[in-house]
Amino acid sequence: MIQRMTPTAVILGAVAILSAVVFVVIIWPNTTVDMTPSEIFRERTAEEAAGRKLYIANGCVYCHSQSIRAFDWGHGATRIAQAGDYVQDEPILLGSARTGVDLSQEGGEHPDDWHMAHFINPRWTRPNSIMPPFEHLGMENLRLLTRYIQSLGMQAADKRMQRQAFWKQASTKAYEAGIEANVRWLSETVPQGWRDIPTPYAASDYSLARGRMIYQGFCIGCHGPVGDGMGDAQPHIYPPPLNFTILKGRGISGGLIYYQVMNGITGTAMPYFKKELESQKIWDVGNFIAAYFIDELDANGPPRGIDAAYEP
Amino acid sequence: MADHAAHALEPNPTARAFCLTSAFWFAVATTAGLWAAGYLIAPDFMANIAYLQFGRLRPIHVNLVLFGFVTPGLLAAAFYYVPRLTRTELFSQRLGVLTAWLWNLTVTVGIVSLSLGFSQGREYAELVWPVDMLVVLVFALVGVNLIMTVHRRREPVLYVSIWYVFAAVVLTALTYALGNVIWRPDTGALLGIPDAILLWFYGHNIFGLLLTPLSLGVAYYVIPIVTRNPLYSHTLSLLGFWSLLVVYTHIGTHHLLQVPVPTWLKVVAIVDSIAMVIPVMAFLINIWYTARGKLGEIHADIAGKFIFTGTIWYFFVSIQGSVMALPQVQRITHFNNWTVGHAHIGVLGFAGMIALGGMYFILPKLSGKPLYSRFLADLQYWLVLIGITGFLVILTTVGLIQGNAWFNGETVYRVLPEIHLYYVLRLSAGLAILSGAYIGLYNMVRTLFFNPGVQA
Known part of the structure; x- marks a missing residue:
């Protein structure tokens, strides 16, 4: 049997096998794959x-x-x-x-x-x-x-992209109308129910430590290390990142911060984080921002529900 | 079967040129790999250098390993053993050396073009059309030289190693041309899903029809000589050869199990991926039974040591590959570093180790003198072995972390800090491989050119 493995047998045999396989796994599927454009298809510019x-x-x-x-x-x-x-x-x-x-x-x-x-x-x-x-x-x-x-x-x-463009216009207009108008716009675009609730958890040392970690991993590039909106990305972004230090006394609740972090502000560079951050992490980063940059905390204040089991 | 005569000089400038080609590009390829691994740890270090950024280094690394290091290393041994096994001279040394120069030109043009951003963006098929032409040409020249050598043979029976070399060179020239869609020079690609099917058919054949048969050819040649045992079974070598060609070519679509390609094609790919056990075990049983009771001889011979180790990696990477083709497994292992680990143990652990072994086998014969340093060869063996074992452990671990985290609903971004440490460990393992590559280059150059050893 080994004597039958002549150069011709080896080469022709190998090429014959390859041809048969190419027919089955390349040519046949190529003729049967459905090339109908899908419902979201459009041509590239x-x-x-x-x-x-x-x-x-x-x-x-x-x-x-x-x-x-x-x-x-x-x-x-x-x-x-x-x-x-x-x-x-x-x-x-x-x-x-x-x-x-x-x-x-x-x-x-x-x-x-x-x-x-x-x-x-x-x-x-x-x-x-x-x-x-x-x-x-x-x-x-x-x-x-x-x-x-x-x-x-x-x-x-x-x-x-249309949604981005629409809200880019609105957010730019609000920003250019000055601090008062901008803060009012940022608040009023959040449903009232969210604005009414304070952070339901106390701003414990642990909560703030966790919030700091989240802030460094997700927020610091735009809002900056001291929360003044002067992160590295700031020169390239418009409307620019929010300066948290101007928010004291402007009625910023924990719930409002939570909603903006969770949902983002479409049209601005502020992304939504609900895909990446679980509930507790969002509350914690909100506590961190409120405690360190706004200097005004409503954590664990009224109206309160039943305290969570772990709370001191 | 040729005997293992002590260092009688057998001038073979072609094999010598391919050895040096392989050793040189091994060093360059691992440097590129290490550099790229550094970017995964510190992306702002040496950043904003267009031709060095990760997206360009990665195809440079992969193409250098495939076409600069492993393939020429395995061909060096083939250029030695094909004339020996056919009891004749190589058809043309002049053509062989010319092919080696052209080969180096092709590799150089290839990586320079990639670094400048000329890429077709298809894995393993990145090289642009003019370079594709050069690749097909050099494979054709290798094929002509070896086929004409066999044509003028004085030994009627063709040994199994020669079947594998023929299959590798001829089929790779064909699948390379097909996979790179050379009839569409602008993009080198098809349109839509058929492009993915063709790409992974070709991509998998780079392993299945190039590195694997060339590696098996070297193992089939060297292991019987080193162990002084006859080949265990010619029937198994026939079964292994033909089943490899039939089965391996069917499995490319296992890269696309979670992509909208026809389901029957996925079924074919999965079934044949499992069936890969047949050619793999036919070869391994054959080689391991040939080596039965002779592990001492293998241990004493640096070439035997590299090649036998390569066969163990072949076992591991093949079984792992079959298991990875199962859809339930692939949900976790796809898209992450598990697969990067798999690719490294296949190309370096299996084919790379055997290429190094083949070169260490022929180097003393090409120079007529013993190896410059057996110690350095052993050191290279251990550095590469430790490095590649480290790669397997580290990349499999980090792959499981990524795959399970994603499956658990965590985003890619969330997992990044978790795997940072593993990228550092991976770089350390890469450092061992890199050192091995440079030590091997030094040892091989000293063996061929500045060898104080006594000529036999």
């Missing part, structure tokens, strides 16, 4: 396509997947990827690692200025990020990259 080229050239695909899996619900996913989402992608950029976050539906999650600050140095908006800074690409390229990122999610992203 020239600027978005240029941004995508930068995304490829700089290896973004090695850390960012664009592939939301059926069980990524727990991960906060809002939509599972479908074959029809990818019908204009050449190459397709599914990615193989989530060293960073999945970007399938990133478009419209943040306004453009957040992305610019984040590209210049990711730690300015996300203090624990390990993404490389991309300032070296130059502002024009970063603008194009931002266009591409904002298009991810296609029609769904466009809707989110």
Whole structure:
């Protein structure tokens, strides 16, 4: 039997096997894959396509997947990827690692200025990020990259971008009307029920220590180490990050802070954190901000419910 | 079967050139890898250097390891053993040396283009069209040289190592051209989901049809010589060879189990991933039974030591790979460092160890003198072994942390501080591998060029 393994038999046999397999696992599926565009599909603009080229050239695909899996619900996913989402992608950029976050539906999650600050140095908006800074690409390229990122999610992203644009206008107007008007706007956009409740937990040393950790990991890049809104990202963001030190005596309740941290302020660079921070962590960071930067605490004040079991 | 004669000089400038190519790029590739690992710990250190940033270093590292270090190292041994096994001379040393120069040109152009941002953005298929052409050309030149050598053989029976070399060189030239979509030079890609299917067919074949057959060829050649035992079973070598070609080529879609590709294709990929046990165990049983009772001989021979260790990693990485193809397992292991660990033990633990062993086997024959330093070779062995074991433990651990945290609903960002320490540990393990690479380069250069040893 071994004598039959002539060079011709080996090479032709190997090529024959490869051809048969290519037919089964490449050609056949290629002819059966459904290439119908999905319901959110739209074509990319020239600027978005240029941004995508930068995304490829700089290896973004090695850390960012664009592939939301059926069980990524727990991960906060809002939509599972479908074959029809990818019908204009050449190459397709599914990615193989989530060293960073999945970007399938990133478009419209943040306004453009957040992305610019984040590209210049990711730690300015996300203090624990390990993404490389991309300032070296130059502002024009970063603008194009931002266009591409904002298009991810296609029609769904466009809707989110419209929402961003609408609230950007409103928040800018409020900011430019001065401190009084801005604080009033920031308060009035929170439902009354939330504004009425104080932080239900005492600002214990433990709570403040935890809040400090959260602040350093999530807030410090924009609001700065002393809470005056002069973090590293500040020059790139408009309306600029809120200066907490001006809030004393302006009726800022724990519930109001909680709501803004949880839900974010769409249109501004303030993201929503409910995906990343559980309830206790949000209350704790609110306590930290109120205690250290506003110097006005309503923690554990009236109206009070039944004290939680652990409370001293 | 050739005997293990002591250092009779066998001039083979082609094998020598491929040895040096491999040793050199191993050092460069691990440097790139270590540099990239540093960015994961301190992203603002040496930042904003366009051609060095992580997204460009990563494909440079991977392409250098695949096409700079492991493949040329395994081919160096092939350029030595194919003429020996066919009792003839290499068809053309001149063509061989030219191929080695072209190979280095291809690798250099490849990494320079990647560092400048010329990339197709497809893993293992990043190189742009002109470089693709060079890659196909060098594989064709290697193929012509070896096929013509075999054509002029004076030994009628083709030993199993030669089957594997032929399959590797011919099939890789084909799948490389196919996987890089060379008929679409602008993007080197297809459109949409079919692009993903083709990419991972090709990507997996870089291991299945290039590194694996070349590695098995070296092991099949060296282990019987080192142990002075005849090959345990020719039937098993036939089974292992043909089943490898049939099974391995089917499994690429196991990279896409959670992607909207046709379900039947996923089923094929999963079933064949499990069936990989057949070619893997056919080879391992064959080699391990050949080495039966001769572990002392293997331990005494540095080449045997590297290669036998490589077969143990082959066992581990293959079983791990089969298990990772199970959808329930992959929910946790996909998208994180578990897979990075898997890739490292496959390419360095298995194929890289065997490439190093193959080179240590032929170096004394190429120089006609003993190895410059057996101590340094042993040191390299332990540094690489400790490094790669560290990689497996660290990356598997951090992969489990990431995968389980995500599955538990935590975001990627929340897990980053938790895994920082593991990135530091991983860098330390990488330092061991890097040292091993430079020590090996020094030892190999001294063996070939400045070797004080007495010529036999």
